[in-house]
Amino acid sequence: MNKKQHNCINLPEALKDSEESKICIANEEGNWYLAIFSFADKEMVEDGEAEEVGEEVGSYEIKIDFCPFCGKSLKGLVSQAS
Numbered sequence: 001m002n003k004k005q006h007n008c009i010n011l012p013e014a015l016k017d018s019e020e021s022k023i024c025i026a027n028e029e030g031n032w033y034l035a036i037f038s039f040a041d042k043e044m045v046e047d048g049e050a051e052e053v054g055e056e057v058g059s060y061e062i063k064i065d066f067c068p069f070c071g072k073s074l075k076g077l078v079s080q081a082s
């Protein structure tokens with residue numbers, strides 16, 4: 001099953017795909033989630049908090065109905081796509 005994603009044009013450039021974090025808005029089983037992943041940087045490895053740079057050290061998922069960046073109703077997007 002393909003994961004539906006909302007590729008938001010308003011997504012802050014700094015959050016989109018940096019070395020330390022990644023944000024995406026994806027649909028899972030009919031619900032939309034804002035997912036934030038954080039990755040270890042050099043400093044965290046040096047401090048022994050992570051084993052290697054780029055290792056996923058945390059993730060958050062927040063259920064949303066509207067895109068927080070452009071305000072689009074995501075529920076509408078699902079019905080259009082399917």
Ligand SMILES: [Zn+2]
Binds near residue numbers: 008
């Ligand atoms: Zn959006």
